[in-house]
Amino acid sequence: MGRDLSKVLISEDELQTKIRELAGKIDADYAGHELLIVGVLKGAVMVMADLARALHVPVQMDWMAVSSYGAGTKSSGVVRVLKDLDTDIAGRHVLVVEDIIDSGLTLSWLLNNLQSRNPASVEICTLLRKPDAVKVPLDVKYVGFDIPNEFVIGYGLDYAERYRNLPFIGTLAPHVYGGE
Ligand code: XMP
Ligand code: MG
Numbered sequence: 001m002g003r004d005l006s007k008v009l010i011s012e013d014e015l016q017t018k019i020r021e022l023a024g025k026i027d028a029d030y031a032g033h034e035l036l037i038v039g040v041l042k043g044a045v046m047v048m049a050d051l052a053r054a055l056h057v058p059v060q061m062d063w064m065a066v067s068s069y070g071a072g073t074k075s076s077g078v079v080r081v082l083k084d085l086d087t088d089i090a091g092r093h094v095l096v097v098e099d100i101i102d103s104g105l106t107l108s109w110l111l112n113n114l115q116s117r118n119p120a121s122v123e124i125c126t127l128l129r130k131p132d133a134v135k136v137p138l139d140v141k142y143v144g145f146d147i148p149n150e151f152v153i154g155y156g157l158d159y160a161e162r163y164r165n166l167p168f169i170g171t172l173a174p175h176v177y178g179g180e
Pocket of ligand 1: 043068099100101102103104105106107150151152153157158159
């Protein structure tokens with residue numbers, strides 16, 4: 001482990017086991033249907049790649065990139081679409097795949113946006129969920145892990161664009177983000 005990491009929160013094995021478990025539930029729920037999984041760039045890249053390979057229902061993949069406006073590091077709920085879907089989702093079964101839900105504001109906006117395009121259904125799958133997410137009335141059908149309110153990196157999640165390629169989820173040592 002590099003000295004930038006304070007600890008491994010979720011190991012590679014635990015992640016892969018959870019992804020298979022989520023895929024099993026999704027396969028059962030969408031049996032007989034075709035599914036469009038929508039990854040939110042860039043954080044969801046790893047979850048999308050592993051989840052897609054673990055699913056057995058017919059799957060198409062599409063991507064959105066959004067940025068949250070707001071002062072400071074907290075999400076404001078005001079969202080700008082940087083890259084929209086290539087797919088017309090009217091009549092489609094859509095599953096939004098996220099790396100992490102923190103305040104839930106970004107996803108709540110995204111969900112309203114997607115619902116206005118008349119899909120057959122929209123559900124959410126997130127690998128990680130932080131405690132603040134319970135404050136937003138968001139119906140998240142698939143959750144990998146509920147984690148403590150710490151800044152996490154790896155498996156798609158970054159600190160200043162670094163560490164996305166780690167195969168596990170870790171927490172950052174305080175000295176990296178300005179601690180001692
Ligand atoms: P919301 O709107 O749910 O925003 O507050 C979620 C987005 O915030 C980012 N985020 C993190 N990124 N480690 C990260 O690398 C974290 O611990 C973390 N917590 C929140 C992330 O972009 C997510 O999509
Ligand atoms: Mg994200």
